[in-house]
Amino acid sequence: NRSALVLKLLTSFKYGSIVAAPTFSLPETVGGHRNWDYRYTWIRDASFTIYAFIRLGYTKEAEAFMKWVEKRCSDIKGQSKLGIMYALNGNRQLEESVLQHFDGYRGSKPVRVGNNAYNQLQLDIYGELLDAVYLFNKYGEPISYDLWKNLEKQINWLASNWDQPDEGIWEVRGGRKNFLYSRLMSWVALDRAVKIARQRSFPFPDAWQTERDKIYNSIFDDFWNVNRQAFVQYKEADTLDASSLLMPMMRFIS
Numbered sequence: 505n506r507s508a509l510v511l512k513l514l515t516s517f518k519y520g521s522i523v524a525a526p527t528f529s530l531p532e533t534v535g536g537h538r539n540w541d542y543r544y545t546w547i548r549d550a551s552f553t554i555y556a557f558i559r560l561g562y563t564k565e566a567e568a569f570m571k572w573v574e575k576r577c578s579d580i581k582g583q584s585k586l587g588i589m590y591a592l593n594g595n596r597q598l599e600e601s602v603l604q605h606f607d608g609y610r611g612s613k614p615v616r617v618g619n620n621a622y623n624q625l626q627l628d629i630y631g632e633l634l635d636a637v638y639l640f641n642k643y644g645e646p647i648s649y650d651l652w653k654n655l656e657k658q659i660n661w662l663a664s665n666w667d668q669p670d671e672g673i674w675e676v677r678g679g680r681k682n683f684l685y686s687r688l689m690s691w692v693a694l695d696r697a698v699k700i701a702r703q704r705s706f707p708f709p710d711a712w713q714t715e716r717d718k719i720y721n722s723i724f725d726d727f728w729n730v731n732r733q734a735f736v737q738y739k740e741a742d743t744l745d746a747s748s749l750l751m752p753m754m755r756f757i758s
Contacts, residue, residue: 508560511553520568521592522550529608529615539608541619544598546589548673551632555639563644570640570651577654585661588626589619598622624671625680630662631689634696641700652706659697663715666690681738684727684745691719
């Protein structure tokens with residue numbers, strides 16, 4: 505009950521958006537510099553919250569978020585794709601700055617306001633979002649034609665761009681890589697798009713299924729490390745990835 509209450513309190517009644525966390529100046533470790541501002545709506549985090557809302561029966565909150573997403577898709581201001589994060593009111597410019605006159609938790613510095621991750625490419629957000637849309641369409645309300653047409657543009661973009669490097673869920677600031685998790689969630693996005701289209705008899709291009717299957721093969725061909733006998737975090741890496749735990753489950757995703 506307390507967890508559900510927190511999720512409700514993170515939801516904007518006015519906009520329908522969902523803030524990731526009400527915190528800034530709270531470092532990952534005391535005295536560390538990873539001191540980020542999380543008072544924004546990440547497409548990924550909000551989509552996970554929608555999963556919980558649907559399970560709890562809060563379909564009105566889920567519907568409000570879907571309407572917020574629809575506005576973001578129809579108002580991308582000359583951009584070809586969705587942003588990974590927004591202010592609650594949908595503002596996309598979240599330039600990061602440092603408050604020199606403030607200390608963070610237990611004196612940790614720097615204290616940042618804004619978050620420069622807003623201009624990153626994180627391909628996995630399409631998977632989380634389309635999975636949330638799929639669940640809402642199935643257990644909440646049928647999605648509108650307008651939302652579908654807006655999402656269709658995003659899916660077409662992903663079908664042509666899933667194989668490029670990105671900053672990924674890790675929000676790395678040292679250069680883009682071909683991350684396994686981004687590949688996996690791109691597969692989820694195209695798979696859910698095909699499922700929604702078939703359930704609702706929406707027309708969709710053959711390329712969605714073709715690219716979905718290419719991603720599946722890419723995951724097993726490009727990210728399996730024979731020596732480690734495990735999936736790795738990114739192409740040609742030797743480090744393992746927690747998301748590799750999802751690989752055996754891919755055949756069971758429905």
